[in-house]
Amino acid sequence: MSEKSGVGIRFIRELEKGKQTLKMDKINQVLSLFGYELGPIPINRGNEES
Secondary structure (H helix, E strand, O other): OHHHHOOOHHHHHHHHHOOOOOOHHHHHHHHHHHOOOOOOOOOOOOOOOO
């Protein structure tokens, strides 16, 4: 996975262990292998009127 995505093996290990401070661009390199991309989405706080 490391070789196919172009990130280091250490990054893959940290991703697998759930490290909370990973770079989004590197995460997207891995996710692209599966046809996905990580990005910002709005949070519905429940107090907004439509």
